[in-house]
Amino acid sequence: MNGTTTVSLVGVGGQGILLGAAVLAETAMAAGLDVKASDVKGMAQRGGSVLSTVRFGRHVYSPVARHADVVFATELLEGLRGLDLLVPRGTLVCATTRILPGGVLRGEEAYPDELAAAAAARGARLMLLDAETLAREAGNARAANIVLLGAASLVLPFSPDAWDHGLGAAVPAKILDVNRRAFALGRDAGARQEVDP
Amino acid sequence: MRSHCAARAMAWSSPCRRAPPLIGYTLCPVERALFLSGNEAIARGAQRAGVRFVCGYPGTPSTEIVETAASLEGVHAEWCVNEKVALETAVGASLAGVRSLVAMKHVGLNVAADPFMTLSLTGVNAGVVLVSADDPGMHSSQNEQDNRAFAKFAKIPMLEPADSQEAYDFVAEAFALSEEFDTPVMLRTTTRLSHGRGRALPRVPVPAPELPYERDIAKYVMVPQNARRRNRLVLERLQKLRRRAEESPLNVLEAGTVDFGIIASGVAYQYAREAFPKAWYLKLGLSHPLPYEKVARLYQSVARVAVVEELDPFIEEQVRALGLPVMGKEVIPADGELDPETVFRALEPFLARRPPRRRRPVTPSAPRLATPPEVPAGLPVRPPVLCPGCAHRSVYAALQRHSLAPLGDIGCYTLGALPPLRALDSCLCMGASIGMMSGFNQALRRKAAAAVIGDSTFFHSGVTPLIDAVYNQSEGLVLVLDNRTTAMTGHQGHPGTGLRPDRSQGPAVDVQRLCEGIGVRCATVDATDHKALDAAIRAEAETPGLGVVVALAPCVLMVRERAGRVVVDEERCNRCGLCLDVGCPALAPGEVAMTLTDACTGCGLCVEVCRRGALTLEPAESRGA
Numbered sequence A: 001m002n003g004t005t006t007v008s009l010v011g012v013g014g015q016g017i018l019l020g021a022a023v024l025a026e027t028a029m030a031a032g033l034d035v036k037a038s039d040v041k042g043m044a045q046r047g048g049s050v051l052s053t054v055r056f057g058r059h060v061y062s063p064v065a066r067h068a069d070v071v072f073a074t075e076l077l078e079g080l081r082g083l084d085l086l087v088p089r090g091t092l093v094c095a096t097t098r099i100l101p102g103g104v105l106r107g108e109e110a111y112p113d114e115l116a117a118a119a120a121a122r123g124a125r126l127m128l129l130d131a132e133t134l135a136r137e138a139g140n141a142r143a144a145n146i147v148l149l150g151a152a153s154l155v156l157p158f159s160p161d162a163w164d165h166g167l168g169a170a171v172p173a174k175i176l177d178v179n180r181r182a183f184a185l186g187r188d189a190g191a192r193q194e195v196d197p
Numbered sequence B: 001m002r003s004h005c006a007a008r009a010m011a012w013s014s015p016c017r018r019a020p021p022l023i024g025y026t027l028c029p030v031e032r033a034l035f036l037s038g039n040e041a042i043a044r045g046a047q048r049a050g051v052r053f054v055c056g057y058p059g060t061p062s063t064e065i066v067e068t069a070a071s072l073e074g075v076h077a078e079w080c081v082n083e084k085v086a087l088e089t090a091v092g093a094s095l096a097g098v099r100s101l102v103a104m105k106h107v108g109l110n111v112a113a114d115p116f117m118t119l120s121l122t123g124v125n126a127g128v129v130l131v132s133a134d135d136p137g138m139h140s141s142q143n144e145q146d147n148r149a150f151a152k153f154a155k156i157p158m159l160e161p162a163d164s165q166e167a168y169d170f171v172a173e174a175f176a177l178s179e180e181f182d183t184p185v186m187l188r189t190t191t192r193l194s195h196g197r198g199r200a201l202p203r204v205p206v207p208a209p210e211l212p213y214e215r216d217i218a219k220y221v222m223v224p225q226n227a228r229r230r231n232r233l234v235l236e237r238l239q240k241l242r243r244r245a246e247e248s249p250l251n252v253l254e255a256g257t258v259d260f261g262i263i264a265s266g267v268a269y270q271y272a273r274e275a276f277p278k279a280w281y282l283k284l285g286l287s288h289p290l291p292y293e294k295v296a297r298l299y300q301s302v303a304r305v306a307v308v309e310e311l312d313p314f315i316e317e318q319v320r321a322l323g324l325p326v327m328g329k330e331v332i333p334a335d336g337e338l339d340p341e342t343v344f345r346a347l348e349p350f351l352a353r354r355p356p357r358r359r360r361p362v363t364p365s366a367p368r369l370a371t372p373p374e375v376p377a378g379l380p381v382r383p384p385v386l387c388p389g390c391a392h393r394s395v396y397a398a399l400q401r402h403s404l405a406p407l408g409d410i411g412c413y414t415l416g417a418l419p420p421l422r423a424l425d426s427c428l429c430m431g432a433s434i435g436m437m438s439g440f441n442q443a444l445r446r447k448a449a450a451a452v453i454g455d456s457t458f459f460h461s462g463v464t465p466l467i468d469a470v471y472n473q474s475e476g477l478v479l480v481l482d483n484r485t486t487a488m489t490g491h492q493g494h495p496g497t498g499l500r501p502d503r504s505q506g507p508a509v510d511v512q513r514l515c516e517g518i519g520v521r522c523a524t525v526d527a528t529d530h531k532a533l534d535a536a537i538r539a540e541a542e543t544p545g546l547g548v549v550v551a552l553a554p555c556v557l558m559v560r561e562r563a564g565r566v567v568v569d570e571e572r573c574n575r576c577g578l579c580l581d582v583g584c585p586a587l588a589p590g591e592v593a594m595t596l597t598d599a600c601t602g603c604g605l606c607v608e609v610c611r612r613g614a615l616t617l618e619p620a621e622s623r624g625a
């Protein structure tokens, strides 16, 4: 709305959604934009569904928005849930990671399998990545969030310098190198997926 | 009218008293009329309403309610350590099925505000009535707050008796409302009512319904997903209560003979009635929520309307919000007490003026609600869960072997209420578990409930109810889940750890020694040692009286080294799913057998439930060797 871009980051508590949002926000600030971000912390962090929103533009008013231009999901079911947040021709960047919620583990509910179809039905552009494998390749499976951010960077308007600055500002120094590698691997993998850019 | 008023003005030194008309009750004089203070009348009214549990904390002008109740047959009365604990204790007794009344002075409700506000969401089992005794004029108070705002704040019904008879009668009304609408009810008195005395005819007792305890996690455990649904019910309940206020005989439109109407409640009604005997009245006994249509009807009958109320313009603002012209706080003092003369002098000039133009009220329509009434079916939900290896899970496993109702508190351990564990029956507010346990066990006169409380929560507000339980000789088992941190909010320090926000180390308070200091049996046990934990809980569950078990194990998120890892014997595992009942997110059914993710810390809880010996714990030392 009003020249503001909205990115929603969804996943399971503990997957580094907050860090992903922080990198994105720092990147947008490095690019000279106004940024607002909003995280839900607390109880949700204990393995529940989590949602962070980052909004950037020339001047950002609201910290939240009902719909996002890009949804970034670190888990498949959360990605499917996240489709609801997406504007009609928006992009969903989603990891193939599956984390079964309790109801599915106990056989009370079924883990849905229809992400590609659901995305197509909504006219959404889907980038599906085995982020965990790529993160392991980069040196740490926990960097899957940053792998996805690398892929998402293809549809976000920031220069490589801005991204690098964002990573440097948000990621603890100890794990910065691993995350830089993860970001690059994600960007490459995303580029290979780009069907119609 | 004017000359009459003037004549009355001169007669203030000896105003002729006439009893206000009794409304809407069938009189059943089983005894002669008694001469009771409002507080005595409330206590007797409670006895009449089948209330078996009365508690509170002393404070003028509320004190005599508990004192009188203590002298009445069939009523158990307690002084609690403070008002918060008193309310929580009353809630515990209500859960156990006993109507309970809790009394405090106005500022006491500030102390009890945490349970009070969320009790509106959970509702009650047997009725709960909170008496707030306000002190206009600050005869013996540090402030003059008008607690009617609290009823509005919590969206609960409020009754305001205007004399001793009503104080007596309204208690039974309040309990009936509480149970019918599943809500706590506030009974508000003021000093003049509480300490003033008047005639009161005793009525035939009303039997309290049988309401045995039934666990209902969705109703009593206020984790966000449950609280959202309950909150919706609260908003709907308020609409229903407003309709009840329209019909209720407690809200009476009394016809007058002059073109002047007064809206009033409580003792202010008496002042107004004496000052303006010919006016029309809307007397509000059920004063929150305000019956808009009854207000409108008063405006159909008269052109001039005033609200006579002590302290805040509580009713007045609501009437103004309907777009109706009203006389109120610009002439009626907003501080101190009123009396008939003050009311008369304030309003008399108003009657000489030309009446305002008549207006129709604009009543607000029911508010729109955003939360859907039911969780929409669709994708599987993903509520938060206890972490793999969390010691809270072991405590629940041990506690579930006993038939004690596990009453809870707020912290990570509240997640134990969710499936598959369903191991916690209540979560009202921080520190509520112990007081609720006391009330529950006092009501049933046996050790029927346990309290589950985290270490940070214990220091926040668990110590006072424990002292209360000692003082009132309540039975119970208190489990302090000591994970050496405030985990839920992100691992902050607390007095039990001594850690400060700048990471410096201060002195740490020891739970065990604190318990011993206040005379409570206490055992501290390593919560990762499941056998020892089980034995400690069993010993305490089977021993009468009050005891604490401190289940000690640092939060797994703070522990770097792991105990080991569970491995699955794929030959033996038949994927029966028994281990899934432990509710550990590291366990998942695989193609041929259960699988364990890297998140497994080797706590071994799942190993203990497997009946086929398919799971074994590989201790950390032997791994990779």
Ligand SMILES: Cc1ncc(C[n+]2csc(CCOP(=O)(O)OP(=O)(O)O)c2C)c(N)n1
Binding pocket: B114, B410, B411, B412, B413, B430, B453, B454, B455, B456, B457, B458, B481, B483, B485, B486, B487, B488, B489
């Ligand atoms: C009055 C109030 N203050 C603060 C909070 C936020 N809060 C929720 S649980 C909690 C403490 C949890 O710590 P603890 O009891 O040690 O349990 P743990 O999470 O470590 O298992 C806090 C501070 C609250 N719910 N209510």
